[in-house]
Amino acid sequence: MAAQVTAAPRSLRHAPGALQRRRARSLVMSGLFWAAALAAVIPLVAVLLWVFLQGLPALNIAFFTKLPGPPDDPNTGFANGIAGTAILLAIASAISVPIGVGAGIYLAEFGGSKFNTLIRFATDVLSGVPSITIVSKPVPPLISTGAFCRYS
Numbered sequence: 018m019a020a021q022v023t024a025a026p027r028s029l030r031h032a033p034g035a036l037q038r039r040r041a042r043s044l045v046m047s048g049l050f051w052a053a054a055l056a057a058v059i060p061l062v063a064v065l066l067w068v069f070l071q072g073l074p075a076l077n078i079a080f081f082t083k084l085p086g087p088p089d090d091p092n093t094g095f096a097n098g099i100a101g102t103a104i105l106l107a108i109a110s111a112i113s114v115p116i117g118v119g120a121g122i123y124l125a126e127f128g129g130s131k132f133n134t135l136i137r138f139a140t141d142v143l144s145g146v147p148s149i150t151i152v153s154k155p156v157p158p159l160i161s162t163g164a165f166c167r168y169s
Contacts, residue, residue, distance in 0.1 A: 075091070083094030120140075124133055 079092070080094045081099065082096050083092075084096055085098075086093035120136060124136060127133060
């Protein structure tokens, strides 16, 4: 049986010239994109480098161990900020680690009830939401995330 030969579609008859124009346009647009990206990144890197170089002489052991002083004194530190952060992390860990481990053990041992399904759903939802969003909402996190889930 002989194979039928059909003519190429009209859009493909003039493809080589159109393809060259499309490639040239793509090359020009890629060049414009990289030029715009460099125009945005170069000043940002320059400012960050300048700030880093200006602050580098102040980074020493005393900066991390001294207490804050008056605002106009350049030789002060932030030891109480580091200590406060460590205390806050210790308190938060002392509260959340036992609850999290207990919930995990409970879900692993008793996995079939509706309450467990609710707990699993809540942990899945809360793991996908940044903690700053949960804290800043005036309503409970499950209600606020549940309201957005319906419309997404």
